[in-house]
Amino acid sequence: MRVLVEVCVDDVAGALAAEVGGADRVELCADLGRGGTTPSAGMVRAVLAAVTRVGVQVMVRPRGGDFAYSRAELDVMLADVAHLRAAAAGARVPVGVVTGVLTTDGSLDVAAMRRLVEAAAPLPVTAHKAVDETPDLERTYDALRDLGVVRVLTSGGAATAAEGATTLARLVERSRAGGPAVLAGGAVRPGTVAALVAGTGVGEVHLRAQAPSDRGDGTLDTDVDVVRALVAAVGRPAPTPRAAPAPDAWAVLAVDAGGTAFKASLVDDRGRVVVRRDARSGDSGEASYRHLADLLLALRREATDRGLVVLGAGVATPGMVDEPAGVVRYASTLRWSDLPLGPRLADELGLPVAVGHDVRSAGLAESLFGAAAGEGDAVLVSIGTGVAASILTGGHAVTGAQTTAGELGHIPVVEDGEPCTCGQRGCLEVYCSGAGLARRYAAAGGLPGLDAAAVVARLDEDPVAAGVWDDAVRALAQGLATVTLLLDPRVVVLTGGFSRAGDRLLEPLRTRLAGLLAWRDAPPVRLSPLGTEAGRIGAAVLGLRAAGRDDVVERWRVADLLG
Incomplete structure (x- = not known):
């Protein structure tokens, strides 16, 4: 028997x-x-x-x-x-x-x-x-x-x-x-x-x-x-010799979704990127979904070819995201509306899938491995084309009643200021964002066709560039003063293309922020050490958490994550 x-x-x-x-x-x-x-x-x-x-x-x-x-x-x-x-x-x-x-x-x-x-x-x-x-x-x-x-x-x-x-x-x-x-x-x-x-x-x-x-x-x-x-x-013959999978034989799929492209990675058990693959978004919501799903399916096949067992997948996406349900309520650039992204991908991949907001996912990575590590109260401010924040208070991410907490770019910082695309006036991102800085520089008579990085490069020689930069720093300081008084963070972390200005941003920003806070010290303002990798790292963490493997994340080291 x-x-x-x-x-x-x-x-x-x-x-x-x-x-x-x-x-x-x-x-x-x-x-x-x-x-x-x-x-x-x-x-x-x-x-x-x-x-x-x-x-x-x-x-x-x-x-x-x-x-x-x-x-x-x-x-x-x-x-x-x-x-x-x-x-x-x-x-x-x-x-x-x-x-x-x-x-x-x-x-x-x-x-x-x-x-x-x-x-x-x-x-x-x-x-x-x-x-x-x-x-x-x-x-x-x-x-x-x-x-x-x-x-x-x-x-x-x-x-x-x-x-x-x-x-x-x-x-x-x-x-x-x-x-x-x-x-x-x-x-x-x-x-x-x-x-x-x-x-x-x-x-x-x-x-x-x-x-x-x-x-x-x-x-x-x-x-x-x-x-x-x-x-x-029990008298059974010994099974064919086969080694138990080593820890680095496990992997997770991680996607950092942008407005025009999906950046996917196969991340191993130590947090190292094994393979990177990209795909463009589509010309419709369904086409964008199909491109993403096909990208993940191909990456999973590649994992199998490499002898890796994929535990789960995490996707960091822009828009209004119902993270517990895995549903993207609205993402204009990807043309998604009430898309059950997590459940659909889980069915296609046969894997647990977690979906998170892109900036909150980056904030998660920052709280675990970056400039906010060990801080239960922190704000990550991402300044790129627009401005958004990830808010951590008491160790918990704040999402809000409509999942839109962190829209820092639309806090009015200039009374009756310049119009914003959102319909308000004087919003922070009108003055302090990649798009805003380039637009205001050109409108003030600067050289045509320059992007934000080129404007920053001209600060020492171009009065127009220096003027719009000063407006940007002042606007950001005003926004961070509001955040500080409302949320009392232990640290503020800056990321995104704007943060590449380094000390040209940090030094005047810290001075202005301190001057706006009369009765309390300003929180430390730091640059993210994770940079553009934060979204990918956060997505990988989400995927492992979906698979019930938080213990894997606890063993990750920054050198491996960024290596």
Whole structure:
């Protein structure tokens, strides 16, 4: 008899280790310290994208503790099952649901289980070890059979499978008459599994093959050697030798979307750019989406050719972005309106995808690796064609009720000033932006056809250039004074093409800002060390967070990010 081996895991690395070790299935959970709960949608997609052979059984359990759930909690479980069905639709490996619900008196909640089994169809459902808490396990087994459950994970109602061997043997007899398969779990180890199989006749075993991680922080990782040992102990031939993926065999797709082009990168586990690819935006919203999706699909194929496992994707885009939903509400330059960018890309790529605002994504990178690192209250001001800000307060990004927080360029800084394209007058970006500086220089009689950088280069020799530059610095100082008094940031970071003026911008700006703040010191104003790479770095962080791999980001170093 071939004994199937199932390994309980909580991340992509664990699933891959189980696959390398020769397991047949994984049970994917979160929060294993509390017995396992429902993993994030991003983690599910990442695991399904990473594995090539093992089946994936996903835990559906809204919390730790007992297994008697409220109506609201059951609704959450049903919603999780629906998301799992959608994720499983394009999977290349078998996918199933693991769940269990009891009543307050400890009996099987037949009505709740029926709803879950029906909602999961056609995915198979395994009843998890909650069944061991029922007063009559064999009666519970029969009820699960009638509900259409395909497998029961159980220790025979005892603390360990070895102690429950007698009951397990009786359940195996029931399974031979057409009942659910019996999956024996509970302290199953390589040294004891052979006796368990011989004494009960079980054809499937379940274990949590974890050991302390190399990080030395008390966390656990799935140990491929334990999996291999158990597979060998049940009499299975050793799997074909295959190394567990090294950390740098993982990667994430990152896109910094501009008004006219998409800049995509394949970023490895250390934050290093492996490949860069660009694509133009389209002449319609759908064409722009298609160019982006095709770019990411091609980059993913290139990752596969290089032996890299892609965990997820992050896209930083301009416009009004509903980040939790992954929807671009409006992006004029890309002609997008209410585009479900994240969900559509996730369906095409089969990966978890996160979508963020371009400047907020750059601000995220700056808060982790740049001039605002370690500061919970910071403002990143991006000054290019226009002006926008990323606001971090108390360690949290501020998005606003309409997702438009940070439109610093449209703060009026000159009463009844020059008109802005937005319809207001005297806006900051009329005076202090790449487009504004070039336009005002030309309008004041300067040399024709010069861009902002060329204007800045003439500051020492051209009074017109010096005059419009002084107006720009004054306007920016006024805007930052408002930001300072309203938000009280610990640091203000400047980025974008305008910031390349360096000290020609910083020195007069700091002086003017200090002069506008009568009763408090001005916050430090710094230039971004990440520059134009901040958007790409932020997008990569978003992609890994979507995949549930924040731990990867924590190991990144600036030298690798910018190398």
